[in-house]
Amino acid sequence: MKPISIKAVSRGCANGVVATVVLAVVAFSTNRALAQDPLEIFGAEAEFAGSTSAELRFFPESPQFTDQDDRKLELSVAIEPEFRLFWDRERLTFIPFFRYDPADHEGRTHGDIRELSLYVERDDWDVTAGIGKVFWGVAESRHLVDIINQADLVENSDEEDKLGQPMVNLNLLRDWGTLGVFVLPGFRERTFPGDEARLRGPLPVDTDRPIYESAAEEHHVDAALRYKQVIGDFDLGLSYFHGTSREPELVQSIGSDGRPVLRPRYEIIDQVGLDVQATMDAWLWKLEAIHRSGAGDPFAAAVGGFEYTLFGVSDSAADLGLLAEYHYDGRGDDAPATIFDNDIFLGTRLALNDTDATEFLAGVIVDQREGEVLALLEAERRITERWFAEVEARFFFNADRGTSAVQDDGHVLLRISRYF
C-alpha cells in the first residue's frame, strides 16, 4: 500500500467542503422558508422535502490503470430536493438530483431528473405521465426482472440507483390482479465512471459514441406490460418488455484521440420476466427468472433463494436475518457480460430495532467456477431526527474475468445525509 497523497486529499476535500457548504446553506435556508404551515398553490397543497449528503470514499489500494487518478480519499456531495403538489387525487412531483464529485468531473459529477410527473388516481385505475421510477422484483442480491429504469452506475456499482425514465404508465386495479401498461418514449444511456475515476472497466467507456441497433437510436419507443397478483402466501409478478436493452454490450473501438476505448452497444430485446415470493412464517422464498432474446443467442437467467428471520434473537429486540440466493445466467459470449453467471450470495442482516433504526448487512457473492468473491458490508443508523449515517464497504478477492478491472477498487464509503 502506497502512502496517501496529502496534496490530492486536501485538494479533493477543499472542493468538496466548498460544495457542501453551498448545498447546506441552500438546503437550510429553503427549509426555513417553507417550514411553516402547508403552502397553497393552484388549489393544491405544496410540499417541499428532500436531502443533501456528503460522501467520503476511501480506496486503500492504488488504481490498476495508469490513467486513473491515484487518490485514496474522495469527497463528493449530492442534493435531491423533492417538490410535490397535491390535489385531491392528482399529484405533481419534481425530484431533481445532482452530485458534485471533484474526483470525477466527466462521470460521477452529474445531474438527473429522477421524477417529473403527473399522477392521476381513481378507484380502479391510475396514470403516471412524465419522468418516473418503478421497481419490479423480489430478490436481494440481483435485480433481474427490474428493467424499466436505467442504472445510474456512477452512483453505486450495485446498480440500485436509477435514472429517471420518460413514461406513460396506466395501471388497472381489478379483482384478478393489477395490470400495468408502459409506453416508454426515449432511452436513457447507462452512466459510467470517467477515464480517470475508480470502478471503471478495463478500458475507458466512450459514452459520447453509443451504438444502437435501432435506426431510431435513443428515440426508440419501448413498451412493457406488468401483471401483479397476490394469491394467499404468494406474491406473483409477470412482465414483458420490448425495446432497447438497458444493459449495453461493451465493444472495443478506437477513441477520437486514437486510444482504445469501449463503446456501449444497445440492442433491441424482448424480455419475459417472472417474480414470485412465498411468505411462510419467518421464511421468504424468492424467485426471479427472465428469458431474453435479441442480444446474442436467446438465453434464460434466474436468481432464487430465501430470507429467514430470527425475530427477537437471544431475548433481545434485535432481528437476525439469514439470506441465501443462487444465480444462474445462461447468456453466451455474444451478450453483455455479467458477473452473475453461476454464483452464490450468502448474507446476514441484523436490525437492532432501536430508536436510531440501527441496521447491518454483511454478505459475499462467490463465483462457483472461478472462485471470485465480492464481499460487502453495510451499516446505517439515524444520528438525529434529520441526520442519517451510512457506511458501506465493498472488496474483491480472487479477481478473474468478471472483476479483474476493479480488483484494486475495493473501498469503504461513509455517507452523512441531512433531510429537510
Place this chain on the structure above:
Amino acid sequence: MNTSRYWSGLILALLITGAAVGLAILSNKAHAGPAEDQKGLEIAQEIDRRDLGFGDSKTEMEMILTNRTGESSTRKLRLETLEVPDSEEGDKSLTIFDHPRDIKGTAFLSFTKILEPDDQWLYLPALKRVKRISSANKSGPFVGSEFAYEDLTSFEVAKYSYTWLRDEPCGEMDCFVIERIPQYERSGYSKQIAWVDAAEYRIVKVDFYDRKDTLLKTLESSEWQQYLDQYWRPHRMHMVNHQTGKETTLTFQPYQFREGVNEANFNQSRLARLR
C-alpha cells in the same frame, strides 16, 4: 430387600401425588372456572360488538419515545383503518410515516387475520420497492417504541382466551378485570390483564406479562372521545416498560369516520403511489 423403606417411599410418592392433584384442583378453581371463562368471553364479545359497523376511520398520530434518562424522540404517522364486515377476517390498516424524515413516505399495509398470520407489505420509498414481509414478528418493537406489533393490530375476539377475574373500581369508573391469553403463535406475552370500563366497555388499562410471567409493561388509554354516538377512541395511550424504564406516548388527532378513506388504497399495487 428393605421392605419398610419400600413402603415409606410408596406412601411418600402417594402423598406428593395427592397434594399435587389437590393443588391443581384448587388452583383450577381459583383461576378458571367455566363460569368465569364464559363471563370473560362475554365481556370481550361485548367490546367487539360495540365497535362493529364503524366502516372506516382515519387519524394522525404522534409517538414520543422516552428512555430511562429522559431523552426523547418523535415519530409522526398517519393511520387509516378499513373494517372488513366478514367476521372471519380482521380489519385492514394502512400506516404512512411522515417523521423522522429518513423514513418519510415509508408505508405499511396490514391485513389482520384472526389466528392465521397477518398479511403485511412494506413500501420503501428510496428504492420504490414494495416488499411482502413476514408477520411472524409479533413481539418485536414497532419503530423502536415500547409498542410491539401485536399491541397495535386490531382487536379480534378469537385472538385470546378469556377469564373474568373480578370487578373493581378504576379511577372514577367501575371496571371488569379480565385475563386474556393470546391464542395466536409467537406472542411475547404469557398473559394480559385488562381493565374494562363496565359502562362503555372501553379497555382503559392493560398489564402485559412476558413469557416468564413477569410484569413487563402497562398501557393506559385516556382522553376518550365518542364518535358517531357509538365508537369510543382514546386520544392518548401511554405505555411504560417496567423492566427497562422506557416509555412511549401516543397522541391522536381527532378521528374522521366514514369520510376520506379510499378503499382502493388498501391494495399492494397502490402502496408505491400513496402520498
